[in-house]
Amino acid sequence: MTGPVTGKLRVNGASLHYEVRGQGPLLLLIPGGSGGAASFDAVAGALAEHYTVATYDPRGMARSTLDDPEAEQRVAEHAGDALRLLDLLSPGEPARVFGASSGAIVSLHLLTAHPSRVERVVAHEPPVVEVLPDAAEHRALIARVRETFEKEGAMPAMAVFAAGLRKDGAEGAAPAPPAQTQLPPQAAARAEQTMAGLPYFVGRIVPAFMSYAPDVDRLAALSDRLVLACGQDSRGELPYRPAAYLAGRFGAELVHFPGGHIGLTTHPAEFGELLLKTLRA
Structure with a gap:
């Protein structure tokens, strides 16, 4: 199978690296974390048998550079960057969109701000903690992450952040060492890129994105185009x-991947298969 066609797109304040595979209706994949477009390498080929699959490095990550670092x-x-990609690759036709984690937050804003450009959105674990009844507790977590980042750097801040995400929420506990999680070789090879993007992710993306409050009433009105998804583990x-809360509020099914x-990284084949089914439902 041939590799993706790559391109550069100038947007406000940045230059985006994007990749396109396959043919058919457009499916835009929005990555989370600091992995960029490469986080979809293990699933993009299979998806490209049914769609024109586009993904990209979000501004400031990997090959997408900021004019002002x-x-x-x-x-x-x-979300405006994602819209520009839709306009470039699917002008006049609404597209399907999948977003993971922080990318899922982007997909929610894209849906509410530009619904005519989106046919269906699958949002996998968007950490929009502002919708939760205990949002104040999570604001305190983000404040601790920011303070730790400023005083001690990216890795200690990531440890605080990772601990706050887990079931026990034990503050200050370090995340599990990578060796305890068996990743496919292709995923393991991306570790260097992911680590290089960590300071930007934990210092800029985490505080800004987890402080974002979506327009819940607007999402409810558009919920027929929205699939809220979570990992079964x-x-x-x-x-x-947040996804479980919103699904309950909208009376919608919560799809478990x-x-x-x-899960996109640890179970790519099964994840991609369910994503295809979900996009067609």
Whole structure:
């Protein structure tokens, strides 16, 4: 199978690296974390048998450079980047969109701000903690992450963040060492890129994105186009709760994908198969 066609797209304050595979209706994949477009490498080929699959490195990550490296990040601007890609690759035709984690937050804003451009959104564990009844507790977590980042750096801040996401929420506990999680070789090879993007992710994306409050009434009105999804192993963890809360509020099914928050990485074949079914439902 041939590799993706790559391109660069100038957007406000940044240059986006994007990749396109396959043919058919457009499916835009929005990555979370610091993995960028490469986080979809294990599933994009299978999806491209049915769709024109586009993904990209979000602004400031990997090959997508910022004009001002110190620029503050906003969900609305990241959603604007996704819109520009839709306009480039699917002009005049609504597209299907999948977003994971912080990318799922972007997909929610894209849906509410530009519903005519989106046919269906699958949002996997968007950590929109502002919708939760105990949002104040999670604001305190983000404040601790920010303070730790400023005083001690990215890795200690990531440890605080990871601990706050887990079931027990034990503050300050370090995340499990990578060796305890068996990843496919292709995923393991991306570790260097992921680590390189960690300071930007934990310092800029986490505080801005987890402070974002979606328009819940607007999402409810558009819920026929929205699929809220979680990892089947994520129950009780913080990233699971907002999607579960919103699904309950909208009277919608919560679709459970294989694995946990990073099921896309740990169970790529099964994840991609269910994503295809979900997009067609």
